[in-house]
Amino acid sequence: MSEHAQHPKHQASSVKDLEEEGEIGADYLEEFLDIVDLGGDIDIDVDHGRASVAIIASEAGDERELADLVGRDGEVLEAIQELTRLAVQARTGNRSRLMLDINGYRAARRAELTKVAAEAVNKVKATGEPVALEPMNPFERKVCHDVVAAAGLFSESEGTEPHRHVVVMLPDDEPEDVDEVDGSDEVEQGAPDAGAADEATDDEQA
Secondary structure, three states: OOOOOOOOOOOOOHHHHHHHHHHHHHHHHHHHHHHHHHEEEEEEEEOOEEOOOOOEEEOOHHHHHHHHHHHHHHHHHHHHHHHHHHHHHHOOOOOOOEEEOOOOOOHHHHHHHHEEEHHHHHHHHHHHHOOOEEEEEHHHHHHHHHHHHHHOOOEEEEEEOOOOEEEEEEEHHHHOOOOOOOOOOOOOOOOOOOOOOOOOOOOOHH
């Protein structure tokens, strides 16, 4: 099943609402850092229509410790992000699509995946054949979907977690049933920045 159309689960949030999400998320993360006895500064922003919170090293030595909160392939980061979203939802009553970054992991991974997706696009244009990328989480798949859409090609996610992956293809190869969104959510949508950068249960076009 492909997930290029956005499911009407979310109503547009105002910047004020998103800033509130960020503040609530930041409060939760500050308590979390205190509990695990780790240092770090917290930055709050609004990016691509969602609250964005980042934990960054505040002094020498913090980076290595914060790396443990990222985990292998960002698995721990994803778990903490989900806990933060649940904390926000408990306060606001609304589902949160807040994005969390730690130590610039997502920014660095986005740059890496942009290159990977661009190479796949070039290969598809050169050969006319679909190209399957390695398995990725919802956030990573969304990055690739956006790159592909910006290049004028088509992409869809196939398989089940943890083997779900992006397939890049020419528009002529686009399946007819592209109007359904994976129950996992809206983070991955076919159109560039179509609603978020995501995410899996919330992160969407996965």
